Amino acid sequence: MWNKKMGIIGIASALLLVLAGCGDKSSTAPANEGGITSPAVVSGTEANVEASEQPAESAVPDPTAQPTAVNESPPSVEPSPSVAPPEEKQGQTIDVYYTDSQMTDLKPAKADIAFKDDTEKYTEAFKALQKSGNSDLLSLWGKMELKSLKFENGQIVMDIHKPAEAQLGAGGESFALSALTKTLFQFPEVQSIELLVDGEQVESLMGHADLLHPMTRENSQ
Numbered sequence: 001m002w003n004k005k006m007g008i009i010g011i012a013s014a015l016l017l018v019l020a021g022c023g024d025k026s027s028t029a030p031a032n033e034g035g036i037t038s039p040a041v042v043s044g045t046e047a048n049v050e051a052s053e054q055p056a057e058s059a060v061p062d063p064t065a066q067p068t069a070v071n072e073s074p075p076s077v078e079p080s081p082s083v084a085p086p087e088e089k090q091g092q093t094i095d096v097y098y099t100d101s102q103m104t105d106l107k108p109a110k111a112d113i114a115f116k117d118d119t120e121k122y123t124e125a126f127k128a129l130q131k132s133g134n135s136d137l138l139s140l141w142g143k144m145e146l147k148s149l150k151f152e153n154g155q156i157v158m159d160i161h162k163p164a165e166a167q168l169g170a171g172g173e174s175f176a177l178s179a180l181t182k183t184l185f186q187f188p189e190v191q192s193i194e195l196l197v198d199g200e201q202v203e204s205l206m207g208h209a210d211l212l213h214p215m216t217r218e219n220s221q
Contacts, residue, residue: 089114092121095186096128097179098137099172106175106182107137118151122184126158129183140168140176147198154191155214156184159199162206170208177209181220192216 096111109132113124126149129141143166147159168176184190192214197205205211212219 087116089116090121094125094128095183096125097182098129098132098134098139099175099179101136101138103138103172103175106179108182109134109137118189119149121187122151122156122190123149125183125187126180129179140172140179151190154189155194156190156192157194157196159196161198168206173204173206173208177205177211177215178220181215185217185220 091112091114093110093112095108097106097108099105100107111128111133113121113128115121115124123146126141126146130139130144131142132139143163145161145163147161149156149158151157180195181193184193193216194214195205195211196202201213202211
């Protein structure tokens with residue numbers, strides 16, 4: 001009987017040892033056995049931080065979003081420079097002197113000129129000397145070329161070119177000089193006329209009469 005009890009106790013002890021060994025193995029077994037990964041638990045704060053760290057280009061645009069209006073200021077426009085209005089010309093009716101068809105006398109005629117200053121006034125007066133609107137009156141300066149004209153201190157300085165076809169006889173030369181002085185001396189501010197030929201003082205305009213330098217109201221009577 002005693003032997004039987006001892007055998008039972010030995011068997012029970014052996015079973016306890018076997019069960020204890022199995023418990024140790026199960027406790028030391030890796031938790032990730034079988035390749036199954038336990039999900040990580042992330043708090044709300046950590047999720048927000050991770051989301052904010054995502055690159056901007058990964059965001060998907062909302063197709064329904066309206067484009068934001070850009071407040072662009074209109075281009076600045078520089079004011080255009082003011083343009084001075086053109087100076088108005090004055091008008092005047094003057095006496096211009098020509099000769100008759102036989103070149104025996106000087107004849108006055110009326111002419112209208114327009115000008116904005118004195119220089120243009122005398123230039124227009126000389127141009128009127130160069131053409132006649134009357135077939136009975138002949139211009140003595142029509143073939144002359146006016147190169148320049150200026151007015152200073154009461155004196156007109158004229159520079160002309162005399163082509164060969166502008167040559168006149170003694171009577172024509174005398175009438176031409178008289179026509180010039182009578183036309184220009186009608187302006188009270190003109191005191192003298194200096195007549196140059198191609199920029200030089202010459203003794204005679206056409207070789208018949210002396211050309212004074214300058215011609216004045218007194219020596220042109």
